[in-house]
Structures are given as C-alpha cells and as structure tokens.
Amino acid sequence: MNPVIEARGLRFHYDSGFEALRGVDFRLEAGQNVALLGPNGSGKTTFLLHLNGVLQGEGELHVCGLPVEPRHYVAIRRKVGFLFQDPEDQLFLPSILEDVCFGPLQSGLTQAEAEARAKQVLEQVGIRAGWERPPYHLSGGEKQRVALAGILAVEPEILILDEPTTHLDPPARRHLLELLQSLPQAKLVVTHDTAFAKALCPQAAFFEGGRVQAQGSTAEIAARFHWDL
Template identity: 45%
Template sequence: MHHTIEVEDLYFTYPDGREALRGVNLTVPPGVKMTLVGPNGAGKSTLMLHLNGILRGEGRVRVAGMEMNEENLPRIRAAVGMVFQNPDDQLFSLTVFDDVAFGPLHMGLPEADVLLRVETALRAVGMSEYRNRVSHHLSMGEKKRIAIATVLSMHPEILVLDEPSAGLDPRARRMLINLLKGLDMTMLISSHDMPLVAELAEQTAIMDNGQVVACGPTAQLLADHALLERHGLAP
C-alpha cells in the first residue's frame, strides 16, 4: 500500500527571499491522522500548500501514489481535500447547498449524484438542516463545518486542515474534534491546539525553522517536555 503523503528533501523560498522550507521529510501512512505542530513561521502552512500543488518547491512530493507534476495535478487536487484556516476563503456561494454542490457540479456529475453527495457531506458534518441557509450569516463554527462538507462532497482520499479549531468557541471546538474523530480518513492537521493534537492524532510531526525535527506517536512526543520546549511548544 502506498503512503498517502510522501515528502522528500523539499525546499521552498518565497519570492522575497524568505526560506520557508529547508529540506522537509515527512511520510503520512494510509488511514493515519497526523498533526503538524510547531511555532509560527516554522513552515507548516507552506508545506500544506505543496500537497495540492498551490506552491511548488525543489524536492519530491508524492500524494496518493502520484508524483506531483503537471500531468497528475488534476488527480492530486481531487484526492486532497484542503480546508483552509479561514472558512471565508472557501465559502463563496449564496447558500450552503450551492457551496457544497459547487465541486461535484464542476466535476460534471449528474444532478442525482450531486444531490446525494451534498446530502451525505452535510450529514457527515451534522449540518443537514442548514442546506438553504445563507453561508455568510453562519457562525464561525458552522462555517468551518460547511467548509469541511465542501471538501467531503468531492470524495477526497486525504483531508488536509490548517488550524481547524482556530477562532472557535469551546462548544464549536468540541463538535469539530468529534466530527474529525468520526471521519475514517487519512488526515494531516496543522494546529497550535495541543489538547486537540493529544486527542485526535495517532502521530505527530514537529516542524521548526523549515524542517521536520521530530515525528512519531503523539503520546510519546507530547510526553517529551524538553523536546516541546526546544521548539517553542507548551507541554
């Protein structure tokens, strides 16, 4: 079985000369929920944007068994569901239904299939009764769940989430953690929310200064207080 995400020796420098990735190596096995932790500026978001080809650096990236290249890009983008930190970057239609239906419609699926995908995705995030609501009137927690539904409706193999609990109140955060726990998928989740990391992820990778400095079972890494403190993380 191929690993769902394989990154080897990945380098990336922004046009302003800032080196964001300096030889990143990371493997996410199939079916594993992995969190990516580290201080601000460690390169977490930059790395995530390489997983569906938004950014392209030097090195090797394989996703869902496919090399990252122009030819595979459309299939890789279908395989990787990206959920950005700010759901307003993801929700742009008038209603919740239109947002969740957008991807399947653009795949050219028949109307019955689109409806089924929308229903299934909204049910998965506990938002079935919101289908006719106006997206920009929703709370932050509701928007996050709809943003995840817009990605689930595309039937991706892998979910990549950037700071999913940021900006959520305790109740919305709890609902989000339960939602992600209940999804049986490979996930890579960038987060500063260490209790979420502890509860959700089987494995964790620590990034600092553009590299993955440690990777392993979450409980083991979180128990190593010296390691966490060395990389600006509160135990």
C-alpha cells in the same frame, strides 16, 4: 502499503530568497492522523501548499502515488481536501446546498447527483435542515461544518486542516473533534491547539527552521519541545 504522502529532501525558497523548506522528509500513511506542530514561520504552511501544487520546490514529493507536478495537479487536487483556518474563505455561494454542490458539479456530476451527494455529506456533518440558508447566517462552528461538507462531497483521500479550531468556542471544538474522529481519511492538522492535536492525532511532526526536527507521539513531541501551556 504505499504512503498517501511522501516527501524526501523537499526544498523551497521564495522570490525574496528566504529558504522556507530546507530538506523536508515526511511520510503519511492511509488512515493516519498526524499533527504538524512548530512555531510560526517554521515551514508548515509552505509544506502544505506543496501538496496540491500551489507551490513547487525541489526534491521528491508524491501524493497518493503521483508525483506532484503539473500533469497530475487535477487528479491530486481531487484527492487532497483543504479546510482553511477561516471557513468564510471557502463559502461563497448564495445557499448552503449550492456551496456543497459546487465541487461535485465541477467534477462532472449532474445537478441531481451533486445535490444527492451534498445532502448526504451535510447530514454526515450534522447540518440536517435549513440548506437553503445563506452561509453567512451560520455560527462559526456551523460554517466550519459546511466547509468540511464541501470538501467531503468530492470524496478526497486526504484531509488537510490549517488551524481548524481558531474561530471555535469549546462546544464547537468538541463537535469538530468528534466529527473528524469519525472520518476515515488520512489527516494532516496544523495547529497550536495542543489539546486538540493530542485528542485527534496519535502522531506529530515538529517543524522548525524549514525542517522536520522530530516525529513521534503527539504527547512526547509536545513535551519535548515544551509545546504545552
């Protein structure tokens, strides 16, 4: 089976000259959940930004069998769904329903088709009423669920989550965990929340100095690099 993400010798330096990625080798299989652990500045977010072409470095990188290069950006960006650390960065339309409809409409669905899909995924994430409400009226956990619904509405093959528990209280963290566990997509989760990582991701990769220093079970990697409290 072909991996959904495969990087070989991926390198990238910023205009300042700082080399953020120094030969990253990484592989993610379909349906696999992997946590990306490591200190701030180790290259995790830089790596994620290569997966939909926001940044482009040197080396080999394929997503869902496509080389990550400009001619494939549109197709790749439909396959990779990003959930940002702050869901407010993804919610910008006057109502919940309009926000979740945005992606399907951009991908060519009719208004009726987009609304049907939006309602389906809102039900799936547990937002079953009040779809006419403005997103800013929602709690942090509800905003996270609506942002995730907007991603799921475009039917990605990969979910990428950047510090998804930062703004969530313990019940909202638990609800997000249960929801993500129920989804079939492959997932990459950048987090410092080791308990959440262990619960969601059987496997982890540890970034340090712009490289993947180790891969293995999440519990093993957290223990090896003293990444628990």
